Amino acid sequence: MSEQSGVERGNGDADNDRSVVGSGEFQLIDRVTARLSYGSACLLGPGDDAAVVAAPDGRVVASTDVLVEGRHFRRDWSSAVDVGHRAAAANLADIAAMGASPTALLVALCVPPDLDVAWAEGLADGLAAEAAKVGAGVVGGDMSASPTLTVAVTALGDLGGRAPVLRSGARPGDVVALAGRIGYAAAGYTVLSRGFRTPKLLVEAYRRPEVAYPAGPYAARLGATAMIDVSDGLLADLGHVARASGVSVDVRRDAFEVPRQMADAAQALGVDPYGWILGGGDDHALAATFPPAVALPPPWRAIGRVAEGAGVTVDGQPWDGPAGWDHFR
Amino acid sequence: MSEQSGVERGNGDADNDRSVVGSGEFQLIDRVTARLSYGSACLLGPGDDAAVVAAPDGRVVASTDVLVEGRHFRRDWSSAVDVGHRAAAANLADIAAMGASPTALLVALCVPPDLDVAWAEGLADGLAAEAAKVGAGVVGGDMSASPTLTVAVTALGDLGGRAPVLRSGARPGDVVALAGRIGYAAAGYTVLSRGFRTPKLLVEAYRRPEVAYPAGPYAARLGATAMIDVSDGLLADLGHVARASGVSVDVRRDAFEVPRQMADAAQALGVDPYGWILGGGDDHALAATFPPAVALPPPWRAIGRVAEGAGVTVDGQPWDGPAGWDHFR
Numbered sequence: 001m002s003e004q005s006g007v008e009r010g011n012g013d014a015d016n017d018r019s020v021v022g023s024g025e026f027q028l029i030d031r032v033t034a035r036l037s038y039g040s041a042c043l044l045g046p047g048d049d050a051a052v053v054a055a056p057d058g059r060v061v062a063s064t065d066v067l068v069e070g071r072h073f074r075r076d077w078s079s080a081v082d083v084g085h086r087a088a089a090a091n092l093a094d095i096a097a098m099g100a101s102p103t104a105l106l107v108a109l110c111v112p113p114d115l116d117v118a119w120a121e122g123l124a125d126g127l128a129a130e131a132a133k134v135g136a137g138v139v140g141g142d143m144s145a146s147p148t149l150t151v152a153v154t155a156l157g158d159l160g161g162r163a164p165v166l167r168s169g170a171r172p173g174d175v176v177a178l179a180g181r182i183g184y185a186a187a188g189y190t191v192l193s194r195g196f197r198t199p200k201l202l203v204e205a206y207r208r209p210e211v212a213y214p215a216g217p218y219a220a221r222l223g224a225t226a227m228i229d230v231s232d233g234l235l236a237d238l239g240h241v242a243r244a245s246g247v248s249v250d251v252r253r254d255a256f257e258v259p260r261q262m263a264d265a266a267q268a269l270g271v272d273p274y275g276w277i278l279g280g281g282d283d284h285a286l287a288a289t290f291p292p293a294v295a296l297p298p299p300w301r302a303i304g305r306v307a308e309g310a311g312v313t314v315d316g317q318p319w320d321g322p323a324g325w326d327h328f329r
Numbered sequence: 330m331s332e333q334s335g336v337e338r339g340n341g342d343a344d345n346d347r348s349v350v351g352s353g354e355f356q357l358i359d360r361v362t363a364r365l366s367y368g369s370a371c372l373l374g375p376g377d378d379a380a381v382v383a384a385p386d387g388r389v390v391a392s393t394d395v396l397v398e399g400r401h402f403r404r405d406w407s408s409a410v411d412v413g414h415r416a417a418a419a420n421l422a423d424i425a426a427m428g429a430s431p432t433a434l435l436v437a438l439c440v441p442p443d444l445d446v447a448w449a450e451g452l453a454d455g456l457a458a459e460a461a462k463v464g465a466g467v468v469g470g471d472m473s474a475s476p477t478l479t480v481a482v483t484a485l486g487d488l489g490g491r492a493p494v495l496r497s498g499a500r501p502g503d504v505v506a507l508a509g510r511i512g513y514a515a516a517g518y519t520v521l522s523r524g525f526r527t528p529k530l531l532v533e534a535y536r537r538p539e540v541a542y543p544a545g546p547y548a549a550r551l552g553a554t555a556m557i558d559v560s561d562g563l564l565a566d567l568g569h570v571a572r573a574s575g576v577s578v579d580v581r582r583d584a585f586e587v588p589r590q591m592a593d594a595a596q597a598l599g600v601d602p603y604g605w606i607l608g609g610g611d612d613h614a615l616a617a618t619f620p621p622a623v624a625l626p627p628p629w630r631a632i633g634r635v636a637e638g639a640g641v642t643v644d645g646q647p648w649d650g651p652a653g654w655d656h657f658r
Contacts, residue, residue, distance in 0.1 A: 043388060044493060047573075049426040049558050050392035050486070052493050055384035059372060062468070063379035064483060066437035068475040097378040108395035108437070108481035139391065142481075146397045152437035152471075152481035154393060157379070164373060164381050229378050244376070 019114045029143060031117060032109075035124040039137030041103035041158070051140035053104045053156055060103075061157040061164065063094035069149035077192050080119040082207040084126020086282075087151045089209045090231065092134060093284035095157035096213045097229035099165040099220025104139040105131050106154045110146035123151065126208075134213050162220045165288070170226040170245035174289040176304035177296050178255075179215035181205060182234055183273065186280020187262050194269060199261040211284045212299045219288045219300065227288040233279045235319055238287060238304075239312045245289075248309035250316060251278070255303040275321045278314065348443045358472060360446060361438075364453040368466030370432035370487070380469035382433045382485055389432075390486040390493065392423035398478035406521050409448040411536040413455020415611075416480045418538045419560065421463060422613035424486035425542045426558035428494040428549025433468040434460050435483045439475035452480065463542050491549045494617070499555040499574035503618040505633035506625050507584075508544035510534060511563055512602065515609020516591050523598060528590040540613045541628045548617045548629065556617040562608040564648055567616060567633075568641045574618075577638035579645060580607070584632040604650045607643065 029046075038045040044052035053060075065087070067073055073083050088105060095102040107127060111120060127138050136155075188206030197203060219227055226245055230237045238249045258266075258273045266273035289306055296302055313319070358375075367374040373381035382389075394416070396402055402412050417434060424431040436456060440449060449472075456467050465484075517535030526532060548556055555574055559566045567578045587595075587602045595602035618635050625631055642648070 044495070048493075048496050049423040049556075050390045050429070050484075050493075052427070052488070053389050053391060055387055055389040058383070058385055058387060060382050060384040060389045060485065061379045062382060062433070062435055062483070062485060064435040064437045064469060064471050064481075066439060066471045066473050066481065068439055068473045071473060071475070094378040098381070100379070104391070106391055106393040106483055108393045108483075110395060110397055110477070110479060140393060142393050142395045144395050144397045144400060146400070146477050146479060148439070148475050148477035148479070150439060150475060150477070150479055150481075152393075152395065152479075154391070154435055154437075154483040155379075156389065156391060159381070164377075164379075166373070167377050227378075 019116060028117060028120060032120055032124045035121055036128050036138045037132060038139050039104055039131060040135055042137055042139045045139050051104070051106065053139055055158060057159045057161055059159055061095050061098050061100040061159060062154060063091055064152065064154045065090045065094065066150060066152040078207050080122025081126035083151065084123040085130045085208040087153045088127045088130035089211050089284055091153045091155035092130065092136070092213060093211045093229040095155045096211070096216025097227050097286055098157065099162055099217055099224065099227060100157035100159045101217050102134045102136045102155055102157045102213070104136055104156045107138055107141035108152040109141065109143045110148065110150040111143065112147060112149055113145050115149065160217065165220050165224050165227040167226055167228050167241045167244040170241050170247050170289040170306045172247055172306055172308045173292050174225055174306040175292055175296065175302050176238065176249055176251065176287065176289055176306060177300045178285055178287050178303045179299040180212035180285035181210060181283045182230065182256070182285045183262060183277035183280050183283065185209055185282035186276040187265055189282065190269060190271065191265055199265055201261045202265060206282065209282060209284045212286060215286050215299050219286065222290060223294055224288040224290055227286060230283065230285040230287050231281045233281045234287065235278050235312050241289065242310060242312055248307045248311050249304060250307065250313045251304035253315050272321060278319060279321055348445060357446060357449060361449055361453045364450055365457050365467040366461060367468050368433055368460060369464055371466055371468045374468050380433070380435065382468055384487060386488045386490055388488055390424050390427050390429040390488060391483060392420055393481065393483045394419045394423065395479060395481040407536050409451025410455035412480065413452040414459045414537040416482045417456045417459035418540050418613055420482045420484035421459065421465070421542060422540045422558040424484045425540070425545025426556050426615055427486065428491055428546055428553065428556060429486035429488045430546050431463045431465045431484055431486045431542070433465055433485045436467055436470035437481040438470065438472045439477065439479040440472065441476060441478055442474050444478065489546065494549050494553050494556040496555055496557050496570045496573040499570055499576050499618040499635045501576055501635055501637045502621050503554055503635040504621055504625065504631050505567065505578055505580065505616065505618055505635060506629045507614055507616050507632045508628040509541035509614035510539060510612050511559065511585065511614045512591060512606035512609050512612065514538055514611035515605040516594055518611065519598060519600065520594055528594055530590050531594060535611065538611060538613045541615060544615050544628050548615065551619060552623055553617040553619055556615060559612065559614040559616050560610045562610045563616065564607050564641050570618065571639060571641055577636045578633060578641045579636065580633035580641065580643050582644050601650060607648060608650055
């Protein structure tokens with residue numbers, strides 16, 4: 001952890017005051033750091049000016065995502081542990097979408113001075129638990145007081161000798177495939193925004209996305225020509241691939257099974273579940289394109305085709321449902 | 330730039346609306362990205378799920394620092410370009426203090442919706458210009474709307490085959506040495522906080538620290554046993570080294586010349602300039618310890634000695650001036 005964190009030092013009354021100010025900057029850093037695991041790639045963890053992480057490939061993949069309270073999460077919808085899982089997942093999925101294996105996270109945490117220390121500890125637990133799924137850890141970070149609770153995470157990863165899989169490599173004739181759940185988190189978000197707490201499957205999917213991390217490097221080994229982490233919504237993100245690659249993408253609606261709980265929730269709320277599947281984000285599914293000759297083993301499943309042209313269609317037609325995912329609008 | 334940035338999309342009236350909301354998320358990202366240089370280590374820059382940066386050493390050094398408006402900077406004291414310089418410097422200095430050469434920055438920027446786009450562009454200019462001093466660039470990042478203007482920067486660096494220089498390696502008998510200006514930024518901060526805008530030398534030092542980046546890897550090659558970036562204040566940061574190394578440090582007051590403008594400002598404000606030199610932070614000087622046999626070429630200059638024991642003294646006595654640097658208190 002950098003020492004230049006700007007969190008105010010304690011007033012010596014830490015036993016009675018569970019706020020981050022009462023606990024003091026260095027004590028808070030110690031408390032949070034004590035809960036972290038650093039992962040096998042970590043050569044030097046928190047406590048010095050910087051961390052040192054193994055980069056055996058000779059290149060490092062790096063991505064940053066920031067979550068702001070009130071825009072990307074609400075403390076009444078998600079626990080601190082949930083927010084930690086989601087903040088880590090958003091970044092780890094970006095690394096996987098390059099075909100790389102995540103190695104480490106760094107976290108910049110901005111906390112209101114009256115935040116309970118337990119919240120920061122829960123966040124650390126969630127970050128560490130999500131990173132541990134891929135053998136990575138939290139190797140460093142910074143903390144500051146701020147009026148706005150903010151979690152900025154940087155993820156690092158290793159390409160294992162492979163070329164990164166870009167958004168720009170899709171070619172006409174390629175198969176479009178998906179790995180991981182899709183629409184669940186958006187459905188959970190809608191459920192929560194309507195004031196419900198169930199179905200648990202959907203609400204939990206919003207709180208803690210289940211990302212098919214190993215599918216990223218696996219796709220690279222299978223010969224994926226393009227890949228992206230679905231965070232804006234499937235059609236919006238395939239649109240990024242189509243634009244970067246100079247191609248068109250068509251998705252087959254019948255490639256998506258609507259799970260029963262999602263169908264029930266959609267009916268109860270009077271919405272089209274395909275809006276969640278095709279337009280919802282935050283599951284961090286991986287979408288990739290493969291040459292047609294590639295046999296696609298699970299978790300990859302074909303959902304469409306790449307062709308000449310531009311834009312994204314569903315069963316050959318423009319999609320008129322919600323196309324993207326805007327947080328808290 | 331990640332697409333999951335949560336900045337609201339534009340309303341199509343970008344010609345008349347210079348706020349970040351009016352310009353829209355993707356347009357703002359494009360505007361800012363267009364101003365960046367990526368640096369020679371950047372193998373893949375913004376625009377995909379993650380960046381790819383060369384890590385020829387097989388290890389990557391990584392550090393994160395966050396700057397929050399009202400705590401670490403004020404828009405009436407520093408321009409956007411200044412804040413960019415300072416945010417980059419704080420991180421690049423952490424990399425140099427490990428004995429590494431900075432290779433890349435990633436930036437998470439949280440902006441109030443009414444922020445003028447020119448401010449974000451100025452920030453990008455400052456970040457890029459500071460990074461360019463060491464041949465590095467801004468390779469990726471994220472943006473979100475937020476009530477609180479926040480800049481979180483992650484810096485990456487390469488060790489060039491050397492061991493990282495930790496805080497924990499100082500040994501009794503070592504010489505304590507310093508590279509870079511000290512006390513200037515703290516003096517500039519005091520001047521600004523008293524409502525003055527001059528002397529320019531001091532105010533500018535606060536706005537844009539001049540960091541002796543190459544002195545970090547140079548110290549590693551010279552055989553430095555410990556090193557730290559001075560950001561909390563010289564005595565406070567030498568205290569981190571003393572504690573991590575299990576030694577004591579004594580600093581010679583006569584090792585520091587008080588520059589004329591600092592002496593004049595101290596006299597005019599009725600303060601002790603050694604409070605700035607020994608207790609002030611934000612110049613990002615590098616402090617290191619060297620075995621006594623090492624000849625110290627510039628910019629390194631001896632300022633004290635390591636001995637058995639614990640704690641930090643000045644001319645053998647406890648220092649009773651301000652010992653650390655708390656932002657905006």
